[in-house]
Amino acid sequence: MFIRFSWVLIFLGTLLSSVPAQMAVTDLPEFDLNAATLKGQLHYWASDYMRGRDTGSPELDVAAEYLAAHLKAYGYEYAPGMDSYFQPVQLKETAPPQEASLTLNKNKYVHKEDFLLLSGKANRYKNKKAVFAGHGWVDTENGYDDYANLDVKGKIVFVLGGPPEDKSPQAIFQAMSQKRQLASERGALGLIEIYNLPNLPWNFFLRYFSRASMQLDLSQGMNSEDELIYGWMQPDTESSVIKEMQEGKRTKASLISSGFSETAISSKNVIGVLPGTDPELKDEYLLLSAHYDHVGVGAAGSNATLPQDSIFNGARDNGLGSIALLNAAQALGEMPTKRSIIVIWVTGEEKGLLGSRYYVERPLIPLHQTIFNLNTDGGGYNSTEHISIIGYGRTGTDDKIETAATAAGLKVFPNPAPEQNLFDRSDNVSFAVKGIPCMNVSPGVTAFDDEINKYYHQVTDNPESIDYDYMLRYVQSYAYLARLIANDMERPAWIDGDKYYDAGVKLYSKE
Numbered sequence: 436m437f438i439r440f441s442w443v444l445i446f447l448g449t450l451l452s453s454v455p456a457q458m459a460v461t462d463l464p465e466f467d468l469n470a471a472t473l474k475g476q477l478h479y480w481a482s483d484y485m486r487g488r489d490t491g492s493p494e495l496d497v498a499a500e501y502l503a504a505h506l507k508a509y510g511y512e513y514a515p516g517m518d519s520y521f522q523p524v525q526l527k528e529t530a531p532p533q534e535a536s537l538t539l540n541k542n543k544y545v546h547k548e549d550f551l552l553l554s555g556k557a558n559r560y561k562n563k564k565a566v567f568a569g570h571g572w573v574d575t576e577n578g579y580d581d582y583a584n585l586d587v588k589g590k591i592v593f594v595l596g597g598p599p600e601d602k603s604p605q606a607i608f609q610a611m612s613q614k615r616q617l618a619s620e621r622g623a624l625g626l627i628e629i630y631n632l633p634n635l636p637w638n639f640f641l642r643y644f645s646r647a648s649m650q651l652d653l654s655q656g657m658n659s660e661d662e663l664i665y666g667w668m669q670p671d672t673e674s675s676v677i678k679e680m681q682e683g684k685r686t687k688a689s690l691i692s693s694g695f696s697e698t699a700i701s702s703k704n705v706i707g708v709l710p711g712t713d714p715e716l717k718d719e720y721l722l723l724s725a726h727y728d729h730v731g732v733g734a735a736g737s738n739a740t741l742p743q744d745s746i747f748n749g750a751r752d753n754g755l756g757s758i759a760l761l762n763a764a765q766a767l768g769e770m771p772t773k774r775s776i777i778v779i780w781v782t783g784e785e786k787g788l789l790g791s792r793y794y795v796e797r798p799l800i801p802l803h804q805t806i807f808n809l810n811t812d813g814g815g816y817n818s819t820e821h822i823s824i825i826g827y828g829r830t831g832t833d834d835k836i837e838t839a840a841t842a843a844g845l846k847v848f849p850n851p852a853p854e855q856n857l858f859d860r861s862d863n864v865s866f867a868v869k870g871i872p873c874m875n876v877s878p879g880v881t882a883f884d885d886e887i888n889k890y891y892h893q894v895t896d897n898p899e900s901i902d903y904d905y906m907l908r909y910v911q912s913y914a915y916l917a918r919l920i921a922n923d924m925e926r927p928a929w930i931d932g933d934k935y936y937d938a939g940v941k942l943y944s945k946e
């Protein structure tokens with residue numbers, strides 16, 4: 436009985452694996468979805484009851500259950516080795532010390548005004564030797580070593596901000612953890628970078644880094660457990676103490692911190708797998724993703740609240756994408772593709788792409804078997820004629836994008852608002868850095884204008900203001916695009932010269 440039954444399934448699978456010649460595109464299940472269903476789903480999803488789906492909130496877990504219940508109904512399997520649709524994601528929230536102080540000779544610096552601590556355990560270092568160590572940088576390949584002939588053991592080290600060559604804020608932020616490590620390995624008690632970023636106001640830096648922040652528990656980022664006390668200071672123009680220290684004059688420093696507090700937060704990615712129908716191609720996976728978290732309630736969430744409303748419902752960001760993915764999952768479940776499909780709703784996007792970064796570090800299906808990531812995320816739309824593609828022209832999928840958009844009655848808007856660097860700001864970038872070709876599909880945005888800013892991370896981003904006939908066409912084009920990519924014999928690939936081309940070559944050479 437079992438054997439016969441599975442033969443029937445294989446026969447059915449083969450029958451359904453491609454669109455028969457007489458079948459019109461509009462007969463595909465994605466073109467059978469309807470606006471009223473989307474409207475109902477999004478009104479629940481972005482209701483006040485969900486309280487803005489903040490990462491770590493019970494409401495986000497309710498949202499996860501909602502997705503899982505649908506995956507069950509649509510016939511999705513658990514990912515290999517899992518006994519549910521949930522991949523636990525361990526996070527930690529780190530808050531800066533209540534009390535901290537820095538003194539250089541007789542000069543006192545006030546925490547969160549003149550200096551800011553970013554990591555390190557509670558400690559009270561009084562009257563320690565202070566030393567200046569250039570940029571606190573070592574590059575053995577190029578024979579560069581700021582610590583050569585310098586003993587920093589048991590001392591507090593002061594360095595110029597960032598690496599020696601690159602003054603871009605990005606390079607400076609990226610260098611932080613390496614600089615901490617270099618100082619720590621050499622036995623320093625503290626490391627203070629001296630602020631020297633002309634393009635970035637000190638106040639902005641202070642505000643950005645003095646908030647409580649959420650990180651992956653496995654992250655190599657700031658760690659409150661580090662012994663080394665690490666921070667930044669803005670040099671005072673009146674005093675010459677820094678200059679004297681740079682010249683090698685004897686300088687004493689005191690550095691006191693009450694320590695960072697850390698709270699463990701549990702969250703989850705929601706993951707389902709739909710096996711492909713082609714015996715050869717089913718070992719290859721198309722990964723569809725959307726972040727399902729948003730920023731919660733109250734001023735801490737994001738922008739200003741209103742007297743009558745403090746809930747960031749996130750109907751657009753990313754309720755629209757979450758529900759789009761849900762409906763794509765349904766349509767693909769009704770008529771599976773040749774390749775297998777992984778659907779993932781990731782958590783913690785708003786806290787720094789945490790869920791997608793976690794997934795690529797702990798993938799449930801080997802990344803080299805994942806041929807593409809089609810992410811749907813957006814801050815809103817200002818055109819109901821378009822679907823916007825962030826990453827257009829980069830992976831050899833443009834003809835499919837055009838086909839999918841046209842079938843749903845939409846036009847393609849390629850790479851909107853380039854100044855916003857959107858490609859590297861959504862979950863697709865977590866996959867890109869590992870080499871997986873990807874793009875982010877967004878509802879029609881042609882520029883970051885007033886119509887976008889009216890809703891983007893605002894309490895006004897409510898489900899009542901969505902155009903559901905447009906949303907239906909958006910969902911159809913997204914789902915159909917997924918189908919086209921998953922069924923095509925040819926795989927997408929980074930075009931030669933792309934920023935992520937080398938990562939792609941490296942990843943897929945594992946096969």
Ligand SMILES: [Zn+2]
Nearest residue numbers: 752785814892
């Ligand atoms: Zn957002």
